[in-house]
Amino acid sequence: MSGSHAHALHYHGHSPVHHLPAETKLVGLLVFVLSVVSTPPTAIWAFCGYALILMIALGLSEVPARFFITRMAIDLPFVLFALLIPFVGVEPKIAIGPFAISEPGLLSAWNILVKATLGAGASVMLAATTEVPDLLRGLQRLKVPVVLVAIASFMIRYLDVVAGEFRRTRVAMAARGHNPRTVFDAKPLAVASGALFIRSYERGERVHQAMLARGYDGTWPSSGNERIAAKTWIVGLTPALFAVIVAIAARLL
Template sequence: MTVPGSAVGGLNLLHRLDARVKIVGLVGFAVVVVTTPPQAAWAFVLYALTLVFLAALARLSPLAVGKRLLVIVPFVVVVAIFLPFFHPEGRVLVEWGPLRVTDRGALIFWNTAAKAVLSTWGMIILGLTTSFPELVNGLSDLRMPRVFVLTLSFMHRYSRLFLEESQSMRRAMASRNYNPRWLGQVPALGKMLGALFLRSYSRGERVYVAMVSRGYEGTFALNGRRRLRATDLAFAVFILGAAAVIRIVVAAGGF
């Protein structure tokens, strides 16, 4: 796992877009994908092509995207494992002793796997082309409640600090030959986390004092609202338009 907002270098078109259109566009895309019935296999191919286009536009390395896609593997595997055990109704595709894979079972597997890959892929593009502060600003501009926006920006600021602290503590533990191999050795890690919590709590108190010292009274504004440019709108029209057209053709029973 990496720290959020680890948008990698490069300043091409997709990186420069306003975070708002990327959030709305890719979240909207994911929603459309999830609502598409799995029988329309061609639609999923078109969705995938749209994402390939975007990823190429952003010059994302396929390896980086692929690595991040691994997070869905456990769930896909679980569905695959249970495939022979359920949905015994329907046309049998493969039979192996008491185990049967039916077309219904296979369809469920296809449905989950394809949708998981496509929506996750879209969110990966969002994550890889948007830095965390941009993401927070985007959410703020989209009128996400202030508590969350501010908490997110705090979290981003301090998670790095805490990660560094926890890493240096881990190094200190490793220098004294702590190398946990199984659950029984875990409590030492817990002690370390306890120390981290104490540090982070007093950090929170000190930050609060620093804020109050500068006139904080419960809420504050982060940034002014920015205006969307033509390229931002073009992106939104492209991604939402592509998803909508594909979905509408599916609904109309096309192909």
């Protein structure tokens, strides 16, 4: 996560995808990913279809492919893990060189790889094209309990502040020669973590006072709840609709 920006995956832009209301993108993301996950791993052409949908959306969003691909690197540990599966998988096995490769393991690895990658790609699309305040408003309009949205809003607002305090502490410790190697070296870090919690909590208390001072009475003020036109929903959900068609076709064929 980059130090100066709470939302490292966001790519500032003014494309049609950026301007879609966040709730259409959230629903679209969910539908797309569910379609992908429901597809049998043997329907390889279907995954090509999903990838194509994602690429078209990427093109429309004007997010550079390079940005997109590097941000998908979060997927990498799972790629590595999936690559191990054929080696530890169940019978029947086929011999490739000195290795005994599990056939079901191979299928499972492919299944995880392709679905995790498409899922991560779709998630990065949402994150890259949606500003945090829009995302929070979208969640609120999708009837996510307002208290949870409020907690998320505070979390994002203070992430940099808290992480910054933590980073400064760690730099200060490193400056005095702290170099953790084993679990036991983590003690100063844990003490710093305790101090950080107290600081965060006390800031929470001060924020609460600042809210009271401006008339907060326990009801979170709701911002405008303007409805979205049906047309916008249709446009926003188009990629997801194509994904559903692909998923149904993959089941039937």
